Amino acid sequence: MAPGGTVHPYARAGDCTLWMRSWTACGDWAGRSKDNDFVSGAFDGALGAVAGPDGGVPAAFRGVDGRVHRTEL
Numbered sequence: 597m598a599p600g601g602t603v604h605p606y607a608r609a610g611d612c613t614l615w616m617r618s619w620t621a622c623g624d625w626a627g628r629s630k631d632n633d634f635v636s637g638a639f640d641g642a643l644g645a646v647a648g649p650d651g652g653v654p655a656a657f658r659g660v661d662g663r664v665h666r667t668e669l
Contacts, residue, residue, distance in 0.1 A: 606643060606669070611636045615642065631669065645669060
C-alpha cells in the first residue's frame, strides 16, 4: 500500500498475526510493527487491501469463522 507517499507492505506471520513495515520518504525502511487488531488466528488465507483516496487502507479477509470481513488498516 502507498497512502500518503509512504509504502506499507503487510505480511501474515506463521502464527497468523499481521505485520507491517514502512518505506519512508527519506528512502529508509522503518521498523516492523504488529497490528494488534489481528491477534493470532484472527484470519485465514490472504489479506486483500488497497490504498484509499483519503490515505486509509481498506482491507478484506476471510476469518477463521469462514466469513469475509472488512476492516481499515
